[in-house]
Amino acid sequence: MKTRAIHLSPSQLLILVFFTAILLGTCLLKLPIASYHYVRWIDALFTATSAMTVTGLSTIDSAKEYTLFGQFVIITLIQLGGLGIVSFALLIFIMLGKKIGLKERILIQQSLNQTSLGGVIKLVRNLFLFSFMFEFIAMLFLSIRWIPEYGFWKGVFYSFFHSISAFNNAGFALWSDNLIRYVGDPIVNIGITGLIILGGIGFTVMSDIWYKKSFRKLSLHSKIMIIGTIVTNLLAMAFIFFLEYHNPHTLGHLSTPNKLWASYFQAVTTRTAGFETMDLNDLKEPTALLFLLLMFVGAGSASTGGGIKLTTFIVIVISVITFIKGKQEIVLAKRTIATSILLKSLAIFSIALLAIFLAVFVLCITEKAPFLKVLFEVISAFGTVGLTMGLTTKLTMIGKLIIVMMMFIGKLGPLTLAVSIAKSEQASIRYPHEDILTG
Template sequence: MRHWHPRHTLYTYRRVKKTGRINVSPPLVLTAGFAILSLIGMGLLLLPFSTHQGVSALAALFSAVSAVTITGLTTVDIGTIYTPVGQAILIGLVQIGGLGFVTLSVTAALALGKRISLQHQALAQEAFNQTSVSTVRQIAYAIIKITFVIEIIGIAVFTLWWWQNTPFLQALGQGIFHGISAFNNAGMSISTTQIIDYAGDPVIILGTTLLIILGGIGFSVIHDVRQKRNWRRLMPYTRIVILGTLALNIIGFCLIWLMERNNPATFAPLSIGDQALAAWLQTITTRTAGFNSVAISELNDSTTVLMMLFMFIGGGSLSLASGIKIGTFIVLMAAARAYIFQHTQPTLLNRAISEDTVQKSLALLLVTSLLIFFATLLMTLFESAPFISILFEVVSAISTTGLSRDLTPTLSPASQILVILLMFVGRLGPLALIYSLSAQRRGHIRYPETTFQVG
């Protein structure tokens, strides 16, 4: 065991004074950054000009954390409680939280001509799914460019469409908020009814889902497609994520439509075309975006369970979605297939999957599942709501989806604090876990194997 000695502190102080750098792990920096940003957001939302009637400190903190972690859950109605200034603060927090401190810090360091430490290079390469620092630089710059280009196009489309029936400034404000919220997979809306009123509007529904897909598929995938523009030349990861996204979207669309078509509280009153649009939005938004075209609390239990699975899976790595990620889910399925059919190793697209990747996926699955279990257990002690609503709330928070069965506004202070922690863990936890796994040291000692009964 390594004991503390005054010389260690003196050495650290001299090193910091000489180099100007503090050796702090990137996950700690990210956590501190998001926490500070959330506290700043809370302070701004508590100012008199941010609300029409004032909110509690806990409600302001809840809204700020939800925006920073691009979740979308709120205990108050954004459209009626917050003023245009307060709404601008929220969407600003969404934008900063969506881009992420990894991207912003890497881009800023490169722009200033500073060298990125080996520790930060390892994290950036792992997060960006790349093997060289030069590629990390390209993707860091590409993320900024892709984000603003897509958001500007989305904002322009929504503004022009809403301008037909509302004054231009109102349409512009609504377009900016909705466009940024959709692309960042935040699910926040300044409309009291979310986009239920636009359930039959193809421009709003298709525009929203396209932004959600682009934001949730992953920047490395978009960057690879922009560069290669040829299916065969794309990285195996890119092809797997695209195929997995298509499969999940098509399966979810068909199942949700099938299970809700006769539900008088959701799809039954709609025309066939509107049912298709509603089913498509609910499929896409469940992958951590948080918008809804029908009342979530009125969905059948079978649909609710399916949506929880989709929230749990989430989107692509290095995206604006959370969950365990599509890549993780596919790796786990490939590993299970390899074991069941007694293959020597799991493969995807004729490429072998490393043991480290499988272990990383298993660790992420186990940690996320345990967090959901214990959080659900705690919330059942705090709340008297139906179990399925509590479980849905927990999965939605930790996957930063933002959907709710009307439970969020009625949560007790203890449950609100629990949800705040879940949103934080959902946004930062997987990245911290990946870093800890990628930074672990290989031991030189090997122990004899033993048989251990499982299954």
């Protein structure tokens, strides 16, 4: 009797590999040596998913509940998830001298969200070069702060853990209050935010800067990401500073220099990293809405961050401005944006909104929490951010599963999941045009 071979598309294979890694991580976190106390399966699954999707949400106190072994499992999952498990597999192939075939290249293209197959192997090499180089330099930098405070070995481990967590935009910290105790510490603020920004702009941009070394020669994508990141961070910092200046639960009790540090740190980390140096449980509603936008937009394509991506958001905004002005082509920095890019951006935006709506709808039924906190939790999970207004530890079983699904969707990308499910069809027939009324 013949058995039919199962043929998976690159998108389906990517999802399967990712899901398998999460299950393996869950089993490792359930081992007795991984935690000080009994950890339920759902909490181990939640933590493994959060680490693998570089989110940072946790239903239990990771700093207190997990042993050194458990923390190593978490940081390994973060590194795998941030750089891509497929990228690690390809690195092993390269080190063993194996030939990289077309199927592997397509899988890497899907994993790193590239538009073409050309240069994907070179990009993977640069990915590991930049990652390990920046993480190592940051570890040395953070050691200046933490070795004197905790001793050599513990200080090195803390620096090692947080450099990986920050560069991969994960947001996991080894203190119960995250990084609130270091709100005014220049070394921690500069070291962590520097890693977040580098990891968030994307490896394509890093590679572009590395080889061209001139802003004028950079690709349009790189220019958009660099300018967009600077402008977004500065605007967010200003808004947070003025909106929360007198709030006694966030910035109000801090000195002016520490208010500036906290505003800057939160402006950077809210877009996708999930670290915090101020308490977010009692944010003012305008600030919470700003956070929702920042988390939804997220970081850059081919980065360690999540969200719909900054370039996706900018393309949609520019297309709206183009339509209002009555122009036919979308032009940005004297370059025409293809219609296919706009359609892809709209697809990502629409599927993301649909996923968020469904998750919020279910959580509003299952959770006893204010709407704003539910919405904040869902968008934080989708954007793989990891910030919370205090709802994560209070989630029901269904609530935890919904957030796990949102983290999974947010990391792999809504379009990747949609493409893996939908059947690809090539149009062989063209039909006549007819207008419909809109607006």
